[in-house]
Amino acid sequence: xxxxxxxxxxxxxxxxxxxxxxxxxxxxxxxxxxxxxxxxxxxxxxxxxxxxxxxxxxxxxxxxxxxxxxxxxxxxxxxxxxxxxxxxxxxxxxxxxxxxxxxxxxxxxxxxxxxxxxxxxxxxxxxxxxxxxxxxxxxxxxxxxxxxxxxxxxxxxxxxxxxxxxxxxxxxxxxx
Numbered sequence: 001x002x003x004x005x006x007x008x009x010x011x012x013x014x015x016x017x018x019x020x021x022x023x024x025x026x027x028x029x030x031x032x033x034x035x036x037x038x039x040x041x042x043x044x045x046x047x048x049x050x051x052x053x054x055x056x057x058x059x060x061x062x063x064x065x066x067x068x069x070x071x072x073x074x075x076x077x078x079x080x081x082x083x084x085x086x087x088x089x090x091x092x093x094x095x096x097x098x099x100x101x102x103x104x105x106x107x108x109x110x111x112x113x114x115x116x117x118x119x120x121x122x123x124x125x126x127x128x129x130x131x132x133x134x135x136x137x138x139x140x141x142x143x144x145x146x147x148x149x150x151x152x153x154x155x156x157x158x159x160x161x162x163x164x165x166x167x168x169x170x171x172x173x174x175x176x
Contacts, residue, residue, distance in 0.1 A: 007150025009083040011119050013094050013141060014074035018111035027110050028099035030164070031078045033060050034172045036091040038145075042174040046089070049078070050097075050168070059084045060092070074116065082143055082151040090145045093156065095171045096129075097137040097164045107159075108133035115140050117153070124153045135159025137167040 013031060020027045034045030035055065047056065054061040059081040080092060096115065098105045107113055107129035117125040117140070125141065132138040142156035158175065160167050 007082070007146070007148075008119050008143065008153060009081070009151075011080045011082060011117065011124070011143065011153070013078045013080065014116045014118075015076040015096055015114070016074045016116075017113040020111070025103075027105060029076070029110065029113065030097050030099060031062060031076045032095050032097055032164075032168055032171070033078060033080065034093045034095075034168060035060070035089055036093070036172055037088050038090040039088075041091050042172055044169050045093075045172050048168050050164075057084070057086060059086075080143065082145075085145070085151070087149075091172070092143040093139055093172050094141040094143075095137060095139040095167065097167050099164065104136070106134050106136055107138065117141050125155055127157070131157055132159030134161075136161055137164070137171075139171050 015029060015031050017027060017029055030050055032048060032050040034048045037046050049055050049060045049062065061079050063077045063079055113129045115127060116123065129138060137160040139156045139158045142154040143151050144154060145151055160170060162170060
């Protein structure tokens with residue numbers, strides 16, 4: 001639960017985009033999360049959650065998945081239950097990757113992409129991908145466990161020119 005001094009509890013990360021033009025291959029964007037331990041906060045994740053998967057302990061789940069951007073409102077939704085996260089987990093990085101089935105795409109090629117991050121009714125962040133328009137993947141949020149054990153949100157918008165597998169391995173690198 002969230003409250004004064006308790007940090008964040010359950011967070012929702014929602015991704016939207018408009019479908020590709022009629023007759024064009026579908027644009028497929030995916031939410032991914034990397035979990036990092038207290039002893040390895042940066043580098044490759046201890047584990048990752050993406051494409052209809054959930055974390056081993058059930059604290060991160062992909063609740064809605066879209067391969068086309070068709071639908072009302074947000075097309076992909078991931079839930080991160082920070083309040084139930086095991087003690088040894090110290091950092092969670094959430095990102096978005098564009099599947100490259102139709103050739104190289106960047107966020108600037110996708111119509112009206114956007115991300116919303118909230119805890120309950122409290123909006124933590126909402127933005128498009130203008131600052132990473134030339135990227136094929138991007139981190140969008142970082143959740144860090146503080147010394148008191150409370151989870152904090154940090155905006156972490158960084159673009160990457162990597163394929164999905166390479167992005168998942170690199171998304172947790174220490175920001176320069």
